[in-house]
Amino acid sequence: MLQIYNTLSRSKEVFKPIVPGQVKMYVCGMTVYDFCHIGHARVMIVFDMVVRWLRASGYEVLYVRNITDIDDKIINRAIDNGESISALTNRFIDAMHADSDELGLMRPDQEPRATDYISQMQGMIGKLIENELAYQVDDGDVNFAVRLLPRYGQLSGKSLDELNAGERVAIDSGKRDPLDFVLWKSAKPQEPADTRWASPWGEGRPGWHIECSAMSCDLLGEHFDIHGGGADLQFPHHENEIAQSEGALYGKNRQDDDAPFVNYWMHNGHIRVNEEKMSKSLGNFFLIRDVLKRFDPEVLRFFMLKAHYRSPINYSDAQLEEARAGLVRLYTSLAQAQAKTSPLDSHNPWAKRFTDAMNDDFNTPEAIAVLFDLASEVNRAQGAEKQALASTLKSLAASLHFLQRDPTEFLQAGSKQESGLSPAQIEEQIAQRQAAKQAKDFAKSDLIRKTLLDQGVVLEDKPGGLTEWRRA
Known part of the structure; x- marks a missing residue:
């Protein structure tokens, strides 16, 4: 009987799908303005593992992982590069798929892009305004009124007074409350034409949080089984998803017997590098494609799954060599x-x-x-x-x-870290050793074995005079 640790209840719960034998799962995906790093690899590998186990257990799984292809970082990078938003994002979506394929991961069943769901996001924002949970400010932005939703904070387990606005939620003088977050961003004059869409609130683009609510509800329904992502998304992103989704569906007063947005919330642990937080400023920021130049993809996958998905994990070359061993x-x-x-x-x-x-x-x-x-x-x-x-x-x-x-x-194949002897050179040494054995020159035979072992090659003699070899 499968049990899943539910972040919402902070306990392991017996897994009971909404529809027997079927699982609907949504995972927050990548913001595509750069190559994927090993933190992204952990999310992809962990939830690939989850889907594989669910399917091996007999469940029919619908796996959705979104792509964020419009946000401030994307806009700034496209402007810096002098290219269009679509050219930038398509390039990095292709790179993401290439990394994922090399890691041997299954593609999600659905991989929605935010820019394809603008109308659904606008529909949800309109519903929140109708339910008096959202308001427009003088600069044109539409914000969610956090304090009007009594249940806000259930995922993080903190009261409204304890919560901070969070890294992604800027405190703006136009907001009624610092905790309020943006649903629709008004277009700025200097922003390119391909970053803005018409709306009832003026030209602009969606906030980051609303996209996952709109896409998951459209593809999986207003109530589904599992929502996953990295631990850093628990607050504010996932907290805001619950607020938006349940606020649009139930208004200010969701009742205890109303179905929740999601039944089980899963979060994978952080990655640290040599016991320090991974960051570009520290110079310990590793791209998947760079790691795979030095280590076999199966080694990286094995390394990630040697640790429990909820645990923090320390990344280092030594740890990957241990996984290879x-x-x-x-x-x-x-x-x-x-x-x-x-x-x-x-x-x-x-x-x-x-x-x-x-x-x-x-x-x-x-x-x-x-x-x-x-x-x-x-x-x-x-x-x-x-x-x-x-x-x-x-x-x-x-x-x-x-x-x-x-x-x-x-x-x-051995380790990509070592140059070592080529297979042809190893086979030549094995042939010389065989000849030495036939000539009863056992000292030379033993020397060849030792020389190969010193160079990381292990010989195994088999019946019938055959010798097999492997890298140490």
């Missing part, structure tokens, strides 16, 4: 048998342990520990038992999208 252990076990991916018997004790871990709020560290225990059993087993255990290992790992490559290919 873990994958080497698992692939080394698989290399011993002809493993096949197949449906698992629910009575299989390994499958039960793995399933219990994943059903405990997607506890990937415990699930991966099961894989290591199973790999140890593969190493000890013989014959048909070894093959059966290896197949179980590969099948369980498939739900996390690990261990699906040819083991020899992975093991011989």
Whole structure:
């Protein structure tokens, strides 16, 4: 029975979908004005894992992740570059997809762009004005009146007096209250024509928060199962989404028996770099594509899922090398048998342990520990038992999208950090060692083995005079 930690209730809850057997899930996506960094990678990998496990558990999942393709950062970058908004955003959407594909991630079922949902956003803003929860100020902006919604603060767990405006919500003299946030931004004279849309409140563009409410409600309905995103979005962004969505639907006085906007709120933890917050100013800001020049994509994925999705995670080259070493252990076990991916018997004790871990709020560290225990059993087993255990290992790992490559290919690829010997050079050394063994020059044979080991190449002699090799 799947349990999910719900940020809204601050507790694990048994997962009960609104429609039995179906899950509707929305995840806040990227603002596309630059290449994706490893913080984005964590969001993408975590919720890819969630979707895969839900589907492996038999659910039909509709997965929506938005694209923010209009906001201040995008406008400023386009002006600086001397290019149109669409040219800039299309370029970085393509780059995002390229990074995601290299990481082996599934594309969302729907990937709505904010600029395609302006009319839906305007409709929701109009409803909020009608419900007396929004107002227009002298400069043309339309703001949400936070203090008119008694339930505001339920996600962050703070009272209105405790809350701060937040990084994304500028305190403006035109607002009635510092906590109020913008729903519609009036166009400024210096802003390009492709950054403004006609509206009942004058030309302008939507605020950041309203886009997710409008797109999720349009694609998933006014009440859906799971909403996800990074921990930094809990307040104010997700708090504001609840306020907008429930304010448009119920007005000021939502009743206790009214259906909430979202049943389960999920937030993944922050990424730190060498125990410091990742930021461009500190020079510890890593793009996905730069990391993948130095590390295998499966290594990055394995590193991210070794930690529980809600925990902060410390990124460093040493941590990624440790993750690669873990994958080497698992692939080394698989290399011993002809493993096949197949449906698992629910009575299989390994499958039960793995399933219990994943059903405990997607506890990937415990699930991966099961894989290591199973790999140890593969190493000890013989014959048909070894093959059966290896197949179980590969099948369980498939739900996390690990261990699906040819083991020899992975093991011989090694680390991108090291130059090392080429496969042809290694094979030449193995041939010389074979010749030395045939000539009974065992000292030379042993020297070649040691020399290769010193260069990070492990030799394994097999029956029939065959020698296999892998990178250490």
